[in-house]
Amino acid sequence: MREAFNAVLKVEEAGANTSGLMTALNDAGSLLAKAEIAYRNGDSGEAAAYADNAFTKVESVLAGASGLEASSRAETQNAFLYSLAFSVLGALAFLVVLFLVWSLFKRVRTKKLYGMRPEVR
């Protein structure tokens, strides 16, 4: 159960939607709790049945988590690379445009200054 939870946590950290896994894990948790309660009450047969069901659920969560983690990590990495490309290229384009505007502005301003005549009163 702890192993499955850690696996789901890794999937969550990778950025995937873990709602389905969490529901399955909560079901497994309820079954495990019932197994523990039955065992504590001396009903080992019922405890074993609940534990078996919990184990099956946990196994399905582990299987789902391993696949989802890999795909989610790839998706997150791609999203980061796209974002990085947008930031670098966007910032460069912005700086180039700004530099061109600055050059144009400087030229226009210089021309305007040279075109001015001193005013004599």
Next chain:
Amino acid sequence: VLRAEDYRVVFIVMGLIGVLLFAFPTLSLAVHLPGGEKFSELWVLGPGLMAEDYPFNVKADENYLVYLGVGNHIGSSAYYVVYVKFGNQTDALPNDTDAAPSPLLPLYEYRLILHDNENWTAPLNFSFSGVTFSGNTSTVKALTMNNVTFDVESSSLWNEESQGCFYRLFAELWVCDVDSNAVLYSNRFVSLTLNQTLVT
């Protein structure tokens, strides 16, 4: 009127602001700012899901209802175990100072996984059976919680000062620690004091 040098500064500032704006999406993915205080909550509510009308004077073969709740505010999903324990007025409760759980064995338990900032509430129905009074001692033979009956065989002496035979039904919150991969007591518990009586 601005000088040429001033215009240059304006353009440089505009350039810096623009670069920061373009870098923001990437920075938000790469840099994770620390969140607020991280903690878990455990609470008990009365039958009306309010902090009132808690059972206090209880008697045999009568059903009582409270609600247990857990809140996750630790910044990620968490795996919790809530252990429900029962003891008399002299049995040790969890120790806040040492962050140690009660040495009593758990009877009932809940296991749940919560997303960050998610809350959970579940009913806890309970009743007592095999309650006897002999002299200044009351004995509870069995406690039923959510339709599961536990042999508890617990006795409590008449408390002269508070005028009652008191028992405690309490819940401890345990949480799965990812680093040690173990379920550890989180130093949170809630307790109900119950006065076992012949009539309520």
